[in-house]
């Protein structure tokens with residue numbers, strides 16, 4: 340690279356077509372992470388009997404974490420009892436607070452998306468919008484990957500995971 344990399348905003352191209360083909364043809368990547376399949380290694384932030392949280396491997400925003408149930412469930416509300424759902428939201432809340440404390444955050448986005456045509460395993464996105472992004476580039480515009488993803492090394496991702504973990508106040512295992 341010829342210019343100093345801005346690790347929080349510098350982007351590299353993202354091959355969206357290959358990504359879509361992969362998520363539609365490969366096993367559920369979240370179930371593979373839970374099983375510990377090394378081909379699906381992610382930087383895990385938190386894990387308990389029911390939930391797992393890890394860094395988004397293809398982040399459009401710095402400090403972007405995904406929270407999931409460990410069991411393969413798909414429907415964001417109807418595949419859970421209210422108590423199971425609220426237990427997951429407790430993790431979402433605590434991860435959200437840890438992310439907010441770890442990276443400059445003008446606004447914290449939390450949402451569940453996914454698709455029955457790929458990425459069926461339900462998950463919550465915890466995505467911190469950095470300060471200073473123009474209004475028209477905020478919200479859903481800030482979450483897209485077609486314009487590229489952050490250009491972070493595995494070491495930088497590891498450091499970010501460690502920082503978020505250090506700000507997390509839930510019991511963690513291992």
Ligand SMILES: [Zn+2]
Pocket residue numbers: 367368369370371410411412460
């Ligand atoms: Zn799954």
